[in-house]
Amino acid sequence: MRTMTATEASRKFSELLDAIEHGETVTITRGNHPVAEIGPARLRTGADLEAALADLPPLDPDVEKDIESALALLTNEMSDPWADD
Structure with missing residues (x-):
């Protein structure tokens, strides 16, 4: 699982989305504290x-x-x- 700071995620948003699209779950941190986990969307049935x-x-x-x-x-x-x- 990859970790990015909120600033890095903002600046490299396209890269973040590419990683997620390829199946990665990314933890976003702010001040060394995790604030979000972003992962691939689940297909609903x-x-x-x-x-x-x-x-x-x-x-x-x-x-x-x-x-x-x-x-x-x-x-x-x-x-x-x-x-x-």
Whole structure:
């Protein structure tokens, strides 16, 4: 794992991103104290979402109706009250 100071990371940002793109995790320090770790972004999948939601309680049965009602408000054809007639 590479370590860079905050100043070095700022001045060599493109180099920092190249290292991360190649799989490195870089620790950024300020005053000899680590303040951040930057690593490659993880690709997210539907399985990740399913796992994140697995422990949540089921939705209230009325939620679907509430969503439909909210969407209906957004899609209603209403005249623009500020339009010049």
